[in-house]
Amino acid sequence: MKGTVYIVHCVDTEGPLYEASTVPFEQIKNIFGFEIEPSRENLLRLQKGEMDLKGKEDAVKNIVDIHRITTRGSWEEIHEMLDVVTSSDYRNKLQDSNGNGWIYNWFCMDHVGFTGKNPRKRDVGYHKIFDRYLTLINQQEAGDFIGFHYHPLPISGNYNDSGTSYWGGENLNQILTRKIIDRCWFPTAFRPGFHTERPDSNWFLEQWIPFDYGNQSTEITETGQTDLADGRFGDWRHAPLEWFPYHPAHDDYQLKGACRRWITRCLNMYARTRQITQQHVNNAFKSASEGNNVILAFTDHDYKDMEFEINRIRNMIVIAHKDIPEVRFEYCNAVDAMRKALNLSYNNYCLDADIVINGNYECLVVTVDHDIFGPQPFLALKTKNGKYIWENFDVSIPKRKWTYTFDTNTISLHDVDTIGIATNNGYGIARVVLLRDGIKEKYVYNA
Numbered sequence: 001m002k003g004t005v006y007i008v009h010c011v012d013t014e015g016p017l018y019e020a021s022t023v024p025f026e027q028i029k030n031i032f033g034f035e036i037e038p039s040r041e042n043l044l045r046l047q048k049g050e051m052d053l054k055g056k057e058d059a060v061k062n063i064v065d066i067h068r069i070t071t072r073g074s075w076e077e078i079h080e081m082l083d084v085v086t087s088s089d090y091r092n093k094l095q096d097s098n099g100n101g102w103i104y105n106w107f108c109m110d111h112v113g114f115t116g117k118n119p120r121k122r123d124v125g126y127h128k129i130f131d132r133y134l135t136l137i138n139q140q141e142a143g144d145f146i147g148f149h150y151h152p153l154p155i156s157g158n159y160n161d162s163g164t165s166y167w168g169g170e171n172l173n174q175i176l177t178r179k180i181i182d183r184c185w186f187p188t189a190f191r192p193g194f195h196t197e198r199p200d201s202n203w204f205l206e207q208w209i210p211f212d213y214g215n216q217s218t219e220i221t222e223t224g225q226t227d228l229a230d231g232r233f234g235d236w237r238h239a240p241l242e243w244f245p246y247h248p249a250h251d252d253y254q255l256k257g258a259c260r261r262w263i264t265r266c267l268n269m270y271a272r273t274r275q276i277t278q279q280h281v282n283n284a285f286k287s288a289s290e291g292n293n294v295i296l297a298f299t300d301h302d303y304k305d306m307e308f309e310i311n312r313i314r315n316m317i318v319i320a321h322k323d324i325p326e327v328r329f330e331y332c333n334a335v336d337a338m339r340k341a342l343n344l345s346y347n348n349y350c351l352d353a354d355i356v357i358n359g360n361y362e363c364l365v366v367t368v369d370h371d372i373f374g375p376q377p378f379l380a381l382k383t384k385n386g387k388y389i390w391e392n393f394d395v396s397i398p399k400r401k402w403t404y405t406f407d408t409n410t411i412s413l414h415d416v417d418t419i420g421i422a423t424n425n426g427y428g429i430a431r432v433v434l435l436r437d438g439i440k441e442k443y444v445y446n447a
Helices: 023-032 040-048 057-064 075-085 128-140 171-183 199-208 226-231 278-289 306-323 334-342
Strands: 004-013 104-108 145-150 189-192 211-215 262-268 294-301 328-331 351-358 361-368 378-383 388-391 401-406 416-424 430-436 439-445
Touching: 004 145, 004 278, 004 306, 004 334, 023 040, 023 057, 040 057, 075 306, 104 128, 104 189, 128 145, 128 171, 145 334, 171 378, 171 388, 171 416, 171 430, 189 334, 199 416, 211 334, 262 334, 278 294, 278 306, 294 306, 294 334, 351 416, 351 430, 351 439, 361 416
Parallel strands: 004 104, 004 294, 004 328, 104 145, 145 189, 189 211, 211 262, 262 294
Antiparallel strands: 351 361, 361 401, 378 388, 378 416, 416 430, 430 439
16 A cells, blocks of 8 residues: 655745845855845855855855845735736646645734834734735635744844744734634644744643644754754754654654644755755655655745745656656645544534633633643633733633633623634644624634
8 A cells, every 4th residue: 555645835924025135145244254245246146156255155155046035025026926826727737646736825924022123024913914815715715724823022023033932921822812803713733933943832832733834854954054053943953854743742842752733844945954855755755655644745935936936846746756656646735634644533522612600700611522632722812992811721620621710810701802712623623712792603624
C-alpha cells in the first residue's frame, strides 16, 4: 500500500508591506556591518555578487534576491495578484490526483497592540485582514481555509520588529476574544509569527489550538545569515525532519512528547533560510511510496510574489511525481490534511452554555457531551462599555463542565453585553456559543 502526499500551502497573511528602496542596504548594514550607498547600480552589483564583501557575497545575494525584496505595499497591488493566483485557471494548472485545484490556507494576522513606528505601512486594526480573506473565500468557494497567525509584541513597539513573549500582556487574548464575539469564529490551525515558538506559546497553544504548522526543521542550519543564527527566529534545530506531525513535549516543543496538539513540518517557499528544496519534496514522495501518509506543507506571505513561489513549488511536485508516479498527491486545507495523514476518527461534540442562579450568585455553566481538545473552553466577555475581557473558568465535577461566577470578584452580569465561549476538539471541529440580548447563538466550523 502506498501513502498519500497531502499538500498544504500556508500563507502568513499580513496584508500590504511597503519597503523603501533603502531597506536592503539597511539590512546588510545591520546583519553584516557593510555600509553601502543605496542606489540602483549598487543593488544590481550586489545581486550579481560583483562587490567585494570579504567572503559574504553569497550571503548578501541571498538577502537582495529580486523575489525576496519585492513586496506589495498596497491592497490594490495584493488584490491584483490575488485575482491571478486565486483564479480557477491558475488553481487548476496542476491538478492533484483527484483532479482538484490548488488550495490556499490564509493564516490571518491582526496588526494591533503595537505602539511604535510603522515604516512599512501595515494595515492596522482588528479584523482588517481577516475580513478581506473571509470575503474572498466566501466569493470563490474553492476550498480555501482561514487559520490564525500571531506576531508577539516587541519591546520597541515598532510594527516591523519581533517580540518574544506571548505572556505579560493582553494582546493575544484581545485578538481572540474579538474574533469570538465580533466574528463568531475561533481558530483550529496556527502558524507562528517569525516561525518562532517558545515555552509560553507552546503552553498557550496546548489549551486551545490542536493543529500547529510551525516546525521548520532542516538538515542545513547554517546559511550565513548571522541574524538568524542559533535559532534566533524559529528554533527548530532539534525537531523531527520527517513530513509527519508529532505531539510535542511539555518542556520542549521541538521534541516528541505527550502534549495534545499536533505540530507538523512547514518550510519556507522562497526565503533566505529554511527554504524548501527539490530534495525535500522528493523525500515526501519517497516516504509516501513506502506506505506513509505525509503532509508536505510550505509557507510564504501574501505581500510577496506568490505566483513565482507557487510555480517554483509546482515544478518540484511535477518532478517528484514523475519519478514516483504511483504516489497520489492531494491539495488540502490545514485541518483535513491533519485528519487524513493521522487517520483521525470522526468525533463530533455539542457545546452549550446557560446562566443559572447558584445561591445568591449568577453563574455561567458550560457543558460538552464529549471531550474537547484542551483543559477548558476559551471564555470571552464584552462589557456594556465596550471592553473585551478574557477569563479562566472554574473546572467543575463531573467532567466536561465548567463554571464562571459573576460577582464582586469578577464582574457583575448586569455590566456584561456579550458572553462568548469557544472550543475545539481533537478532530479539529470548532464551536462557538454567544449569549447576548437574551439570545443564544451557536456556530460550528470544520464539521
